[in-house]
Amino acid sequence: MHLRPATDTDLERLVAVQAEGSVVALAEVFPQATHPFPHEEVLDRWRAELADPDVAAYVSTDDLGRVTGFAARRHDELLHFGTAMRTWGTGLATDLHDALLATYPAHVDRLWLTVFEQNPRARRFWEKQGWRPTGRSSRTIYPPHPVLLEYDLRLRR
Template sequence: MHVRPATDADLDELVDVQGEASVVALAHVFPQATHPFPRAAILGRWRAELHDPGVAVYVSTDQDERITGFAARRGDELLHFGTAVGTWGSGLAGVLHDALVATYPHELDRIWLRVFDENHRARRFWEKQGWRPNGRTSRSPFAPHPVLAEYELHLSAHS
């Protein structure tokens, strides 16, 4: 696996990877018949974030330079994280997680993220990596506006 900053040329493939994983993992949260994956909106968001100097966007690739995962961070927030469905269970997510955490400024003591409350697979992953829910919640901007649980990781305990 290779992790590198994302480029404009990566965006379509990145959204394809995210879309497939989202449909598989979140069909119970976003029923596809009524709330299909919003590809155009997600692509637009990625494009804006890629060009935002405050956001760092990364992709992981395999030996053939195919995107296997993605991650983005802003300040002390982990914005986006996911891996291709075909890599699930391979350990790639843990390696990508550690590579991303290593990119945060050393002066930070705590980082945070939001995860869909009903995404039990993801919540197990985050907790296995040392993240803990902090009790705060919000709602997704995408209909049907499911609950997002906030998690945090204390970097001093993680290293």
């Protein structure tokens, strides 16, 4: 796995990876017939985040340069994280997770993220990596506005 900062030229491939996984992993949360993946909105959000100096966005690539995953962080928040479906079950997500954690500044000792309540696969992944539910929740901005659960992780440095 190669991790590098994401660029504007990565965004179409990054969003394609994100869409493919989201459609499958969140099929019960966002049925495509009624709530299709908001490609343009997500692409615009990524563009804005790449332009934001507080956001650090990354892509992982394979030896051929194909995007295999993505991640983004802001301050102590993990904003985005995912891997290409073709890599699911290979350990890439754990490698990407560990590489992303290494990018946080040394003064950051607690991280947080949100995950869909109805995404048990993702929740199992985060918990396996040591993340724990905080008991706080919110709702996503995307209809039908499903519940997001907050998780946190204490870094041991």
